Amino acid sequence: MVDLQRDIVSGQLTKEQLEARMKEVELAVEQARIEMESFESRRRELMGDEYFTSPLHNLEKRTDFVQPYDAASLTAMYLSMWKGCGFEAANPDIGRMFISEEVNARLEQFTRRPGSEGSQEELGPLISQAKNKNVIPVVFNGSLADQYKDHHFLPPCGFWTRFLLSELESLGKVFKVFSINNNTKNLPLVPGVYVIPMFEVKLEGFRVELSLAAVPIHVSDQKVYQCDFLALPRLLSKSAEDWCDTDNPLYLEDPGIFKDLGIEALERQMEDKMELLRTENRYRIESRINSLKRGSEVRIERLQRKINEHCDRAIADGREPSQEFIRLTEAQIAIEERRREENIKKLRAKRELSLTLSLAGIVLCNVQGGE
Secondary structure: OHHHHHHHHHOOOOHHHHHHHHHHHHHHHHHHHHHHHHHHHHHHHHOOOOOOOHHHHOOOOOOOOOOHHHHHHHHHHHHOOOOOOEEEEEEOOEEEEEOOHHHHHHHHHHOOOOOOOOOHHHHHHHHHHHHOOOOEEEEOOHHHOOOOOOOEEOOOOOHHHHHHHHHHHHOOOOOOEEEEEEEOOOOOOOOEEEEEEEEEEEEEOOOEEEEEEEOOEEOOOOOEOOOOOOOHHHHHHHHOOEOOOOOOOOOOOOOHHHHHHHHHHHHHHHHHHHHHHHHHHHHHHHHHHHHHHHHHHHHHHHHHHHHHHHHHHHHHOOOOOOHHHHHHHHHHHHHHHHHHHHHHHHHHOOOOOEEEEEEEEEEEEEEEOOO
8 A cells, every 4th residue: 555655646657557556455455344344343342341341240140151060060971971981079170080992082083073173282181191091180170270280171161071062962962851859958949840941042132142041830830930040050950969750750731831931931031131131232332333433533534644644745845746646545534434334334233132032951850848
């Protein structure tokens, strides 16, 4: 761009050369616009709102993060299915693994699959130690990794967890209908038998948010027991005691009614929260729009300043300002304005928050009285 402006001012290019160079510049500008939009789409949640910091401020309240003990529980579940494997927990975040040759071969095969690039750093040491038939000390909590340097750190959302999920799914062990026993000391429920439909909650606005909700419904009277439906899945997974007795299956005359009751109750509870969520969504969008406008104004002012400085220099030298230079720079301003308005239009289309509920699974839960 600088070279072209210098050539225009000097008058060294023919008209044909100038047109060819301008086409090159226009292509470069368009490519830069595409790259900038890609960059801004990745950073937009870090600009102009509190999205980045709010999860850090609410870690103790939120339940939608994968915890270290989730990965440890999943590890114990999977390894217990294989002969010669096992997991001994020292505490919820730390333990020792035993991996058989068969499972180690499956793990090694997983590292070669598409999408597993970069897994060797995490899984390579496991594979090596398993080949030597060593007991493998592991830690799933990153904050404890420095303290337990002799343990191998497995991130809760890392490749090891991906391997476990892939394996369980291929073995048909990812259940969508299951039964558990639990206790009132662990759950905000009264004793009784519940059908608990679980729903994927999808909120689409400034960004897409996914969470899991569970709605407890008494089997006896088909009444919804009111609690925090978004917090219940975590409580169920943490405190499930064992499987219910499958020798005496429960007969439900109309299972579909529990899904309908669950959706109706969840929609009511979510509607109470939606007003706050809508306000947050609008704030995020307006903050992002203001950020876009500020950035665009700075870029346009810089381009306009180039025109003014060029005209001032030309007049001081006793010559006419280059109309080609002015036209080219004004075209850049027009492109910047058009790009800004397109991005603002896309953002404003996300002002409305939409809620989608999808049935993810059903739990039959026998809640017994606590001691």
